[in-house]
Amino acid sequence: MGVVRIVELPRIEGHLDVEIEILGEDIRVRAMAREGIRIYDMILRGREYSEVPDIVSRMCGVCSVIHRVTSVMAIESALGITPSDDILALRELATIGGHVQSHLIHLFYFILPDVLGIDSFIRLIDKNPGLIKKVMRIKGLANSIIEALSGRAVHPITTVNAETSFLPSRDKVYRILDELKATKNITLDISKIFLEAEFPDIPKEENFVSLASRDSINLLTGKISTTSGVMEPQAFLERINAIVEEYSTAPHFLFDGKAYMVGSLSRLNNNYPLLNGSARDLAKEFNLTFPSNSIFMNNKAQALEIVYFLERAEEILGRLLEKDELKLQSEKKHGNNFGLAATEAPRGLLIHTYQLENGKIISANIITPTAQNLKNIEKNASEYVRALLNNNFDLGEIRKQIEFLVRSYDPCISCAARFRKSNNLGKKLYK
Amino acid sequence: MIKKALRRIYKDKLRLLMGRLSEEYNIFSPKLVEGRIIFDRIDDVSEIINEYHTRPVLPVKKLFLPQRETLFEYEIVDNDVIISDKLDLVAREKRCIFGVRACDIASLQILRRFFSRGPGDPYVIGRLSNSMIIGIMCNSVFPSCFCHFTDSGPLPKDGFDLFLVDVDDYFIAIIGSERGNQIASKNEDIFLDANKDDALAIDNKVKEIVSLMKSPPVVDQMVLYDAFVRSFNLDFWEDYAKKCLSCGKCNFNCPTCYCFDIFDEVDLDLRKGRRVRVWDSCHFLSFTRVASGEIFRRNRSSRLKQRVYHKFVYSVNDIGLISCVGCGRCFEVCPASIDLRDIITKVLCG
């Protein structure tokens, strides 16, 4: 039947072409990252470690908070620093701000048009200005959380740590807390749009990878949960490998030689019992069950997470406000100059590793969620194409559905892009 | 020895006095804001700091010539423009500025003289005449202080209503104006009679402060003027120009730099707008750029000299006063550490 090429898939972060090749029974989908080289791993070599957070936060305009926090945690681990619980709580707050704004952009600016059958969110300015304003208010709230803790919503300026001990003023914290309380119903309202939406159901056996959690859904620390068990990040790192696909400027990853999925859905699949509060009630109200094997459920998982995260933010803020003084002093032991941090970015598992020498970076490795998802996207999309063909969908419709499916992973090519096609940089950068 | 009338105010009565004044005046004072001491409006007299050992980065000038000020607003209606003057607001506000140091008081006198020329600047002059000034003498000297050289401190000559000199557990209040006098007589429970030694105490305090100050040897101001005029084309200016970063900080925290820019701001629908003035700096290349693109002070040294000569020559020609008050703020913040006292010494040595 031929080849369909989706050029610069609209409504995702970064430039991705998707090629669907149908040759009889043989169906192949290629996720072709088109972003130019943005080799942060290379740029970082030879830098003072203190420069790293400023530079890596520039990897992505949507998830700059988590890149900054992750780099700081990885460098701290290289230096033998263990951040205090209060510092971790403040970082979690900033991260939550980042996740909520990222999820809102994904769900409303990127996915909602698929749900409503329109081309762009901005068509709603005239049709449903009330909804737009609600979304903007919650997004503004999420950004104000980042701003309070890190100075700026995009490319945050500081990271809470012992050195800069940047703390938001109590005024700001109370204002955020008031707004969190005042907007509870709005958050529920806008999340329901996705919880009640009907998405295609394509159950597939998947390997869902995320941080394992104990008390709450972990974003910053912990072991890694896979279908092959829970393991230390270092062990996980040894079992994944990067594949250089000549058609993509981003690497593709396999775990134990197989595609796997990271992201909201993985987080909820692996940690569903920890989902509490209104998010839990909503899941029940809409009969959502986790683990779920349908990638389209990733959108619903994000909607639940928005509710969960904002309640979690309220809880953390309340807890911190009760304290007379926060403990910002971190513990310091002798570090061994190698640091690794595995965190949960909005789009899933993110790993930064740094090797230092005399305070300078000699090598860096940043493994982004989207790069980890690319092989899974290809595999899943190929099977979806087959299912659609079996149901006699035409190419136009197939193309639309594949766009929707790819978008549901919430890919971020800006982060993932690492090397130019047809060179072997990847082999040097990844083991 | 001081000739003005003196009173005593015990320190624990100061807030009582300010509390009473706050019924009639909006009170401004150095205030602690996020770890910095800045001049600002205070809502509660407990915010007043009467002993501050640092000083506000921006001088009291900012309360009279704000960094950014709306001169008027306008609205375009059909083919007409309705202008609303913002001067009324300035005229209505009665203010009491507490905690002004001698150098800043001297700067207000310079601004008053300057902005009274020609038609007068009604915003600055309006604020100056609506504001009561309660000064306070320095208890210590900053490394950059040289107000003795510029004859603007540590005791101000005029331009204040009350000036407090800190002596142990009380202040000696110098009455500087009829308004100050009225305040003292209305609050007799706070303003006690001064002791005959109090004038001497002030004298001693002044001597002590002056002795601590790293000031160039005092010269007659006309001698200084002539020396500057003679030095305009000397080579050493280029050495300073090599060091100067043209960052403009010294303009913004100078108590007497007043240059400003004016522009219009307008809403997106072009209906409502406002004319705004903001501080500007003669160190910026853009300062002398005219519409045709010509820049009249392209050399860094010509810009650096513009600022210095304004203080010691042009200002004398214009208002009969040098417009440096010896606060040293300009080199306190100078990233290149260009010390005005060095320049003065160089100029005086010819």
Add this chain to the structure above:
Amino acid sequence: MHKLKVGIYSLSSCEGCIVQILNLEERLLEVLNHVDLVECRVLGLKHDDEVDVAFVEGFVSSDEEATKIKEIRGRSRILIALGDCAYSGMRFVAKDFGTSTIRADPINMYVNVDYHLRGCPIDSEEFLSLISDLIHGKKFKESSKTVCSECILLENKCLLDKGFLCLGPITRGGCNAICIANNKGCFGCRGLGDDVNISAFIESLKSKGISIPSYLLGLLKGPGYGSSQNS
């Protein structure tokens, strides 16, 4: 009045500048009352026709992108480079002045740029004043201040005096010294100001005992990028 047709485009970048525009929230809605946003991949808008104003973020890293930027220039009346990537090839952020072998070309290497909005990311207030100028047919003027002078207007404590590296004295203002206000030295993401004195800055760092980062020496030779439309 004719509404301006606006397109927002991205080359290789983090798309943070677009996010910064989206972050205007309700003020963006007000802007959209006055302009027609006709093209923006991130928002799913396709136009492929002439626009009055093209905002472009990102740098050129491939021949395809070079073709793309020329194509955009060809159908836009006013072209604006958004952020450090577009105006310098991210050199001010990466602090990489001339040693890189990675292709990261500023867009003005390929096309004429009418205005730059500097910073990484752009400052949303500055974006608003630019868009307001465009709507009203005014020329947009970049800030002539240095970050250092904007900083003192906020009465921040000087980080250089505290012994921290801060590029405020040589960096073009317009950001309201946002980093220093957050207790962080200026990162220099807005590029150099008018007629800055880099060698004097290096001397001043030395005298304060602040170690000189090697990229400053690179800057002495002149970055050759991001030259402003004001000069």
Add this chain to the structure above:
Amino acid sequence: MVSMKNPYIPTKAIITHIRNETPDTKTFRIRILDQNEFSFTPGQFIQLSVFGFGEAPFSIAGSTNEKELEITVRRIGTVTGALFRKNVGDIVGVRGPFGKGWPIGLMLRRNILIIAGGLGLAPLRSLVHYIILNREEFGKVYLLYGARTPADLLYKDEFNTWSRYIDLHLTVDKGDNYWKGRVGLVTILLDDVSVDTEDTIALQCGPPIMMHFVSKKLKSLGFPDENIYLSLERLMKCGMGFCGRCTVSGRYVCIEGPVFCYADIKSFIEAIPEAGVEHA
């Protein structure tokens, strides 16, 4: 208490006539509302507001005996750009007049040599009109005017009238097929006239580079410093000596100028290259 009139507030005015002068230059006639007359000295300037776009200084180009004022504007910046989009009947704002004009008192019964370049003719046009109106008060009057091309010459349709009263000489930097006159910088016109350097007041206004050479030439011809006047261009924001942007050597061009005597300029400690005065 403060009850002074606010000198920052412009008076509303209405555009009554717009005339195209050259491709990028127009003359606007403006009537100040609620004001029966507008009196000024040739050489003075006004601050013109286009609301929403700001305020800019313009020399007054019209006649002293008219109730309306005229300015000639080249489109180069924000305010001029906005003014060019205005039509007859539109409202603008005016403050002024500001500054000191040409030294008319000194010029009486003397010979006058006027040298203008490009747009610099605008503040001299009101002087030319004044001289023509009061012709018998002045001795010989020469006007030497240069522009880039014939198309850039301002007030062309007035030249015939002017020529009846004063000695008009023109030059252009670059001629065209129809141009029969002089080609070259305005200084060459000084070779065409023989003026009595002792008893002639020279007045000039034009681009800095022109005035630079004209001053030098006048000096070499033997003009005494006291008899040379020039109008300096600086950025004047307030017009009242407050904003500080227009100062030269500490002198406020907006109040003490824009017209200065060369002798004065020579005594400035700051160099004024456009007057040909370079110290050190």
